[in-house]
Amino acid sequence: MSLAGSAIVVWFTDPMSDPDRLNGGASPGAGDMLQLLLDGQARTKADLAHLTGLARSTVSARVDALLASGLVVPAGEGLSTGGRPPSRVAFNPRVGLVLAADLGASHATVAVSDLGGRILDSTTRPLRIADGPAAVLDGVLTDGRALLEAEGLRGIPLVGIGIGVPGPVEHSTGRPYNPPIMPGWDRFDVPGYVQRTFDVPVLVDNDVNVLALGEQATSFPDVEDLVFVKVATGIGAGIIAGGRLQRGAQGSAGDMGHVKVPYSPESSHAPGEDRDLEELASGxxxxxxxxxxxxxxxxxxxxxxxxxxxxxxxxxxxxQAGRDVGEVLAMFVNLLNPSVIVLGGSIARAGEHLLAGVREVVYRRSIPLATQHLAIVQTHTGEKAAVLGAAIMVARHILSSANVDAYVAHTTTRTEIPA
Known part of the structure; x- marks a missing residue:
């Protein structure tokens, strides 16, 4: 398989600056060296020696190992300060492919991307999530196999699969946990089922978490504190704080749909009546x-x-649904102090009305310092935001320093990047 087009890789960098990323690490390995190239910028060995403080011989050995692994490739020559121009190297997103799937209540989108997060091809089919995991996942695997066998993609290994599902997920195991609109999926071993067909790492997460990753990557790559709120059949939030997706201890962070909404005169529920946000503001x-x-x-x-x-x-x-969502989001703003709140989901596509209700309450009920530079906006991404986020989730895992070190150590056998 081969990949076409340039890669967009800035999304996989650590939120710290290059020098800070390596500060405190006595001797960065090949995996740490690669992190300095994941911003898409080509660098010389001298550049990398300057950033890491390592001896040029050490940098040269690690860059050569990355070149041999295929994770980096030659990228032309740098500026000469006299004599032969130095060679530059750059991250190679063509070293592996990722399959990403976005499962909704009535649809499935499957896409194939490179390790730079560039969507190469995708397909969408109608389905019923209530038909159960075997029927749904079989359809996803069929579509995924067809995408991987397309002309121009044969020969590049599949290195991971990411799946977003419309329900709570225990992220450490990839098993949905008591999902309300997914009968038959409770504690189903999604990774194990998929790995019967593709023996690669399989990561599963709640759909709003992968939407948050996709939105940040596409529209707010420089924002490290962002909350994505999906208002549809259910209501949930994907939280990115300090540049990292926050899942909580068990993976249930962001379940704002079950937060009790404080009473206000505009609300549709009676004084003293406890109502969950989903009972008031979902589609x-x-x-x-x-x-x-x-x-x-x-x-x-x-x-x-x-x-x-x-x-x-x-x-x-x-x-009014926007106002009710705003009541809960005001607490998010005071606790987390995000820079951006993004509204997505089917109800957000109704226009500015949901957004106006959210803004009306959040700006009124949050502390002034927290809202001083807060932007509350509608989603800017299209229908592929979730599969993009699922691909990013997998690529970040595959390209972690530890996994890269393990892969480089096995380049003589040309094995896939390990889980």
């Missing part, structure tokens, strides 16, 4: 409220269509 909840007013609304898509057609009741219900 299903909005549709239920509109049906009570005699409107034909069953799904999130019905709500969006009514809003786009200018229905006053649907517009107000969506704006």
């Amino acid at each position: 299903t909840a909005i549709a239920t409220a509109l049906r009570a007013q005699g409107l034909d609304a069953v799904t999130s898509s019905d709500v969006v269509e009514l809003v786009r057609n200018g229905n006053p009741a649907a517009i107000e219900a969506t704006r």
